[in-house]
Amino acid sequence: MAAIHKIRKLLIVNRGEIAIRLIQTATELGIPTVAVFTSGDDSHAEFATEAVELVPQDLSRVAEAYMDVGNIISIAKRVGADAIHPGYGFLSEQPALPAACREHGILFVGPQEEHIIKFGDKLASKEAARAAGVPVVEGSLGPVRGVSDVREMSAKIGYPVMLKNASGGGGRGIRIVYKDSEIEEAYRRCVGEVVGGAVFLEKAIVGGRHIEVQIIGDGSGNAVHAFERDCSVQRRFQKIVEIAPSPKLEDKIRQRILSDAVKIAKSVNYLNLGTVEFLVDPKTGSHYFLEINPRIQVEHTITEVVTGLDLVRIQLQIAQGQSFSSIGITQSSIAARGFAIQLRVVSEDAEKNFDLQTGNISAVQFAGGHGVRVDTHLNLVRIKSNTIKPVAVGPFFDSLLAKVIAHASTFEFARRKALRCVRETVISGVSSNLPFLENLLQHTAFVEYNIDTKFVENTPELLKPNDLSKRSISGSQMSDEDGVSSVPLRGQTAYPIELRWDTSVSENSTPDYEPHQIAIKTLEPDQIDPSLLRATLDIDGADAEIRIHPTVVLAGADESSADGLLKIAAPHDGLLLSFTVKEGDVVTAGQEVAVLSRMKMETSVRSDKTGVVRKVGSGLVKAGRVIREGMGVVWVEPTKDVVEIQARL
Incomplete structure (x- = not known):
């Protein structure tokens, strides 16, 4: 039986609802807690005994602040935490954390390091199940060596097959393949979504529970x-x-x-x-x-x-x-x-x-x-x-x-x-x-x-x-009659306001809301979310600070019709990983032009039409930046077919 180690202070390395869930039980057990948070995402920290802000090194990759093992250990030692709970996701999947805890005499709340290593690798865990006499799905006994290997094995065991990254999880690094033509992109996604993991193949059981x-x-x-x-x-x-x-x-x-x-x-x-x-x-x-x-x-x-x-x-x-x-x-x-x-x-x-x-x-x-x-x-x-x-x-x-x-x-x-x-x-x-x-x-x-x-x-x-x-409730629907008083503007306060054009109000109409005099004093990229702009304003003589969606700034020009070019827009918010075309390239309808990442899942941005790429990215749209849904990624000059394009080139 292991020696009893009574936890004196617990550091919780997570955010959101699971951080609150862990804090609640620790509190009931009489254990003081320390939360960590990043700027603008601190609602869970309210429940902890104390909290420490994490400052990300790369503002476009804020989540990585939760993955810095060295910094987490430093925080634990600084605040006097003798135990760490990682929750789920983030460092819960990394054996480096329990290893560092062991080295520094900190209790890790979770499985042993060896189990995180073994079961964090889908191939190793599959072998452990096989050794225990538990049935496993037919497939490769080890990593596949590339696309040709996948094709050969798929032909042998029959479609559909499942490609899996051995280090993946939460839907990342997993693709089902129904035919030969889907193999190349599926393999590329499995490799790209989880860095460093080996890819293996299994027979897909479609429609299972x-x-x-x-x-x-x-x-x-x-x-x-x-x-x-x-x-x-x-x-x-x-x-x-x-x-x-x-x-x-x-x-x-x-x-x-x-x-x-x-x-x-x-x-x-x-x-x-x-x-x-x-x-x-x-x-x-x-x-x-x-x-x-x-x-x-x-x-x-x-x-x-x-x-x-x-x-x-x-x-x-x-x-x-x-x-x-x-x-x-x-x-x-x-x-x-x-x-x-x-x-x-x-x-x-x-x-x-x-x-x-x-x-x-x-x-x-x-x-x-x-x-x-x-x-x-x-x-x-x-x-x-x-x-x-x-x-x-x-x-x-x-x-x-x-x-x-x-x-x-x-x-x-x-x-x-x-x-x-x-x-x-x-x-x-x-x-x-x-x-x-x-x-x-x-x-x-x-x-x-x-x-x-x-x-x-x-x-x-x-x-x-x-x-x-x-069904929705907006600020304009809340009035004094509803029991909600209007909130006065105060200087030196950051207001979570999103500016949008009100197309329902013409210049000659009388708005049913109180007008304000607003002067923009400064305008620069937001340090926490680079896809937004941070502005300092003078509102009726009082200072205020807001974040502005870039589409407000760009609204003066209709990108979709500029110079007769077709705007290929981001289908959703996400981190722009890379462009897969360059200016002058010929693209066909449905071809990938860029890759977005959302919660570590990669998706393709595809051209709607056949044409020639005339513009790639913009001042706000660059690889490594977080972009918003609807922002232009690539601009294409549409043509009827590839033969016409090649003749013009």
Whole structure:
């Protein structure tokens, strides 16, 4: 049994709702907490005992501030934190953090370093499953050597196949290939989305069910499960809705999956929390090991709700050296009661191909009532400062706004409760996937739970607008009659204002709002979000500071019709990784002209027409910069066909 190490102060290296979740349990255990945050993204820091700002070295890659192991260790030593919890994502996937903690005598709350290394590599984890006697999907035994290798193996095992980056996760570095012509781009994306990882190939099981098992290990060969979660409602390998336990799963299949998950955990003497993921073939009922996630998961909430366990508390107790017996963990003591559904509310617009939406959230209302839990960082009221502050949603972090969890005695009652929650939720300032979730929860296939991992992609009616699509609350709708007083402008205050042209007001009309005299004193790129401009203003004689969307500045010229050129615009906000064409190049309709990255997922910007590239980028649109949806990336002179272009060249 490990020696007891009572945590004196816990440093939490994460942000958003999971940081708040960790802080809450630590506080209940009497453990002081330290949060870290970046400028403009500090809503979670409000809950911690103290907070330290992270200053990114590259302002266009703010998220990387959470990945600087050396700086994190320095902060821990400076504030006197003797333990670090990484949450999920970020450094939770990097063995360098537990290694550095061990070197500096800091307790790491999570699995052992060796397990993060092994299970952070999908090939190594697959081998561990095979060694434990757990079934795996047919595929390459090691990395593929390139496109030709993929073609040869695909022809041998048959399409469709799955290309995976061994170091990928969260949908990154994974592509399904249905035919030979798709191999080259799929391989390039798998390599590009996860730097340094090897790519391997598996036979794709299309239309399977994604089932995962929550495991808990004590590091000495003892392990238990806390039942399974169904994560089949997903898009591009990213989960949208999770359910515990899995509806309509045959009990004999469930028991085999639970048994195999525990078998793997025991075979490696697993320590702390982890999730073993499987794919169930609907045709045969066979299950296959996919991967192990050695950390707490986004969807841990539904396991907590149906079992009554506080998984974060268990993490902290095991990390401090407490045994299963001392904290009352036995397999027989863990039972699942009822069903829980977790809805991931994200700042993505389903009607626009789930494009990331950014802005400032100025008003929010979540549902409540019996059996409802909401985990979110959208706390507009700051208790410590007794102020109201909008929450900024930018392009640098995950799009998750909240996790809405509905728990009831049956799946149907949980579904109805989840539907009520969606209809009672209001988020003002950015578009979200709430309309999509409402459509999903009412769809016959979901009601009957005839769901597989391709359901969202194969069901376009889920993307149709509904009444929730039309519902929004803007500042202009809030008046004194609604009980909301107007807020006076104050000098030396940063106001989260986005300027847009009001096309509904002509020069001769009388606006129904109070006019102001505004003079722009300075205008320069914003230091935190380079896609915006920061302006200092004189408003009726008072100083103020705002951020301006670049399209306001560019609105004087219609880029789409300039010189008869066709503007190829960014389909969504994101980091512009590279241009794949140059001026004078011939492009055909559908050809890639640039590559964007959004939450580490790469997408292509493609030309709508055949033509000649006449302009690449602009003063605001450069490789390495964050750009906004609709900003011009490349300008093309359209022509009828390639033969005509070549003749002119």
